[in-house]
Amino acid sequence: MSTAKEKFDVCVVGGAGHVGAPLSIVLAQKGCRTLIYDISKPALQTLAAGNLPFLEEGGEPMLREVLAAGTLGFSSNPADIRGIPHLILTVGTPVDEFHNPVLHALTDCMDTLLPYLSDEQTVILRSTVFPGVTDFLDGYLKARGRRPLLAFCPERVVQGKAIKESQSLVQMVSGTTPAAEESAARLFAKVARKIVRMKPMEAEFAKLFCNAYRYVQFAVANQFYMLADSAGLDYARIRQGLMEDYPRMRDLPGAGFAAGPCLFKDTLQLVAFSENKFNLAVSAVQVNEGLPAYITSRLKEKYPLKEMTVGLLGMAFKADSDDARSSLSYKLKKHLTLHAKTVLTTDPLVTGDRELLALPEVVRRSDVLILCTPHSAYANLDLQGKPVYDIWNFFKE
Ligand SMILES: NC(=O)c1ccc[n+]([C@@H]2O[C@H](COP(=O)([O-])OP(=O)(O)OC[C@H]3O[C@@H](n4cnc5c(N)ncnc54)[C@H](O)[C@@H]3O)[C@@H](O)[C@H]2O)c1
Incomplete structure (x- = not known):
């Protein structure tokens, strides 16, 4: 053309x-x-x-x-x-x-x-x-x-x-x-x-620093989430309390899947550049990429997953995006396929994934739901009384 x-x-x-x-x-x-x-x-x-x-x-x-x-x-x-x-x-x-x-x-x-x-x-x-x-x-x-x-x-x-x-x-x-x-x-x-x-190398570093910094920030939040959650506490409540009129902590992100086509890849470029000595980034990868396994194990503790249908809400890598590249929703789906009876997936924006089902069908057929991507389309969603694992604190906000 x-x-x-x-x-x-x-x-x-x-x-x-x-x-x-x-x-x-x-x-x-x-x-x-x-x-x-x-x-x-x-x-x-x-x-x-x-x-x-x-x-x-x-x-x-x-x-x-x-x-x-x-x-x-x-x-x-x-x-x-x-x-x-x-x-x-x-x-x-x-x-x-x-x-x-x-x-x-x-x-x-x-x-x-x-x-x-x-x-x-x-x-x-x-x-x-x-x-x-x-x-x-x-x-x-x-x-x-x-x-x-x-x-x-x-x-x-x-x-x-x-x-x-x-x-x-x-x-x-x-x-x-x-x-x-x-x-x-x-x-x-x-x-x-x-x-x-x-200078070119300064700008190359600057771009990678921007993405690696964001990625590490998300890892800190996700690590805090896992620490609080393991102690039976609500990270979102703790975060809200500590941020109240306290500007020094205004950058602390909420918990949630951190992946996509840039942050993970660009953090790894710096890891490769450092000849694997950028340990902070390696830890961040372990935390962020470890979140799907953490969620799976928490659900296994709570439910007889092998007998249950799990519904994943949102397969894009971030809210209100149709981009599913390097999305952790798919990593979670892989984990759950080994541990649950059935895994159903839905997304209002992602196209080209033939396994996606309509939202009402996923909600109706699932025994438990996991909010993977907090799309605005899920605001006011009728969960039909189904339990939902909501790391984002989206449904409570
Ligand atoms: N997606 C983002 O938000 C974002 C933000 C900042 C930087 N970046 C960087 O920008 C770059 C592109 O990312 P993207 O998300 O736009 O990727 P993309 O895959 O959406 O776009 C790349 C485009 O290049 C085309 N292409 C591939 N090889 C080509 C070739 N040899 N000749 C002509 N066209 C070719 C592809 O067909 C595609 O349309 C990456 O280095 C990425 O890290 C992306």
């Missing part, structure tokens, strides 16, 4: 994804003629039809606005990146089964673009990367005879609110040369409220 006949100011590579699509739409709305280049033709077709492939607050109206204005184009042909002044890379940067970063996702992408890349272009890396990857990529390109300006400008928005936050947050900008930094800063000044300049 290619609609790239006109001239573009910027191309977002991987632009049909969760990071790329909202950024492309905002850039196009700011008047930058933006080309979305992506290998996923179905996602490009969805976008070209004015729909987003995933939930994004305020995304679809703005998408339709820029389609009507003619400032957004689509392509799955790498040759179409030729001559576009700014290329922003937002392809996925996963970790492998041993939790090490997978560099070839980026190098494979660059290999495809290389024949069409010139030294006059600015390449802006926006995917979250292992510290040192920007410099690595610089060497990788030079070794192949290409010297584009190379920048690293990480994304820090909350998934689902990228349209708003990409314009309201401060954008970290770094470049391998002053010219690269300046070129990237000029582009992001059109979008972000404020620019802060850093």
Whole structure:
């Protein structure tokens, strides 16, 4: 698919994804003629039809606005990146089964673009990367005879609110040369409220620190939850009491599943960078990833689970999202499959999981329910008197 006949100011590579699509739409709305280049033709077709492939607050109206204005184009042909002044890379940067970063996702992408890349272009890396990857990529390109300006400008928005936050947050900008930094800063000044300049490795660390810090914070809350719960106490009540008019503790999160496509993976990138000496993060992984097993064992203590049907409410990795990537709901489902008679699952937003059932059926057929994802749609839910394990304290609030 290619609609790239006109001239573009910027191309977002991987632009049909969760990071790329909202950024492309905002850039196009700011008047930058933006080309979305992506290998996923179905996602490009969805976008070209004015729909987003995933939930994004305020995304679809703005998408339709820029389609009507003619400032957004689509392509799955790498040759179409030729001559576009700014290329922003937002392809996925996963970790492998041993939790090490997978560099070839980026190098494979660059290999495809290389024949069409010139030294006059600015390449802006926006995917979250292992510290040192920007410099690595610089060497990788030079070794192949290409010297584009190379920048690293990480994304820090909350998934689902990228349209708003990409314009309201401060954008970290770094470049391998002053010219690269300046070129990237000029582009992001059109979008972000404020620019802060850093060196590439500082910005790489900064992004990973943001996610690892959040992940460790959630682990602290989940550890506190397990300590209180094991003592027969209600963590939510303790938290409420200790936070009352006590600003120093205002950052203490509630308990709940902490996972998804970024926090866990990015914390592991820092663990890998530290050669497994980032022990605090390793402990956080044990706590957060251990929560499904904890819940299963608490339920086993309370109920004859082997004779019971358990219903899981919410399979997305976080509330009001349709994204089930790395969701702990699925880890809990796996645990319970071994320990309960039947496990039923439901979610109002997740699509593409053929085992999901309608909410009323799950509530009706289950002996016990577990609130995995506190979607707003579950507010005022009639639980039909069924016991519910609610780590989030959602139904009490
Ligand atoms: N999801 C978030 O909220 C978030 C926030 C901050 C940073 N990040 C980082 O941004 C990056 C992208 O994450 P995402 O959630 O948007 O991933 P995603 O899977 O939703 O999007 C990636 C897109 O890249 C496309 N793609 C893959 N390989 C390609 C290639 N070689 N050429 C062209 N297109 C290609 C895919 O088809 C997909 O549309 C990751 O590094 C992630 O860690 C994500």
